[in-house]
């Protein structure tokens with residue numbers, strides 16, 4: 001086996017001879033004699049699995065894939081990379097649900113984080129250790145999926161307060177971005193709900209960090225796009241888990257009324273505020289044959305035709321989606337509280353739709369759509385997504401210029417489009433995540449999926465949207481950012497945050513080994 005690996009590396013080295021671009025080539029001897037040699041694989045199946053992602057737009061072959069069975073394996077790999085005369089690059093791969101190759105590394109080593117799951121004990125649940133004493137938290141392996149965190153913590157009647165819409169993402173992967181969903185306006189993004197981290201830095205050092213200990217590393221890693229270290233453990237805040245959820249959708253034909261109501265609802269956001277909602281999102285309904293999409297089948301079938309009539313009449317209908325959790329203590333008051341809240345809103349008369357579901361059904365709401373698409377062969381297709389944060393002050397201009405002009409007039413069928421606001425004060429400026437400079441800002445997500453032959457049309461539309469924002473002076477920030485030039489990255493961060501980001505890079509990953517697929521410090 002070692003011989004095969006050696007031959008593979010040699011063949012890759014030969015294939016790169018004559019290439020004018022300097023390539024980081026693995027130093028096979030050092031890896032082969034290291035303690036992790038038997039955990040590295042370079043067979044076509046391993047290479048193939050690590051060379052694409054959910055986006056199916058970028059393809060990059062690593063030289064090898066590490067299947068770690070312990071944190072020490074990751075430490076050992078990065079130490080070899082760091083100490084090599086020609087350092088090679090390393091990328092942690094969580095679930096590979098990035099869409100622009102962010103977890104890839106050409107000719108380097110991909111660390112298949114989820115391989116740790118089966119070595120944590122307890123069939124993977126051992127990777128989530130719950131503390132249910134006076135301080136509620138869970139110590140969670142960076143490789144764990146959020147669905148595993150949910151299942152393990154619910155066993156103790158507890159759950160994290162902040163989620164993503166889709167739970168089959170790794171903890172390390174979402175904490176490297178932010179982790180947002182309808183809970184963010186009230187509970188903050190997932191990165192605001194972390195007490196402590198274990199991180200293997202780009203020097204191969206395993207460091208425990210928090211707001212009080214090695215705080216520079218802690219803040220760098222949260223939202224840090226994998227640039228400063230590999231998260232191997234996160235201590236996640238927990239709260240008593242709700243049992244059930246009142247889940248409501250309200251339809252609007254007027255965008256300014258829709259956003260005004262969204263902003264009013266997120267203004268009630270105190271943790272202890274009884275009337276506050278627990279979840280708020282929004283989306284566009286456009287002429288696609290059905291008001292439902294793969295992410296949700298919510299509307300009763302017999303209401304479809306009257307919703308479609310509204311869409312036909314107005315072109316776009318805006319759907320405000322909210323949820324309020326309840327349990328046996330609040331089951332008698334929750335409906336009245338919601339009604340009071342809705343009295344001040346201006347949705348279309350007769351267009352309120354309600355469901356009453358379990359907490360797990362609510363949080364795991366996207367899964368059934370995934371399984372359906374998968375069974376139809378429509379899950380592993382290109383996903384030219386564009387996710388943006390934009391300041392509240394320009395959201396009406398965005399509606400006019402992007403939703404009503406670019407999107408509505410385009411001849412491509414748009415995937416789900418999300419649009420909802422959040423509060424800046426629930427984010428921590430010391431972290432690496434980048435958000436607009438206004439107290440309230442919106443996230444807009446264009447979640448396209450398409451055929452392998454036409455993703456470029458969607459990509460072109462994304463570029464058109466960014467160009468429109470640029471021309472109109474709308475200071476958008478990409479979420480799950482994808483930039484290809486250093487200038488664009490500096491613009492993304494802004495000069496002062498860029499200075500901090502690059503200083504932290506020099507401190508924690510001086511040889512620029514980690515997550516080259518983000519293309520921030522590497523042109524790979």
Ligand code: FAD
Pocket residue numbers: 053054091092093094095096097098099102103104113142143163164165166169170171172173174176177178179180181225226227229230231232480515517518
């Ligand atoms: P990967 O794609 O594997 O990795 C992403 C980046 O993080 C890479 O640079 C990688 O090197 C790095 N990385 C991975 N693991 C670690 C680690 N342990 N330590 C350090 N760096 C690491 N995002 C939201 O915020 N909210 C949503 O509701 C949401 N819904 C989604 C739904 C779907 C269907 C999909 C495909 C994505 C969604 N996302 C959402 C985006 C998602 O959070 C990011 O793409 C995230 O990075 C995916 O996690 P992953 O485990 O697949 O990470």
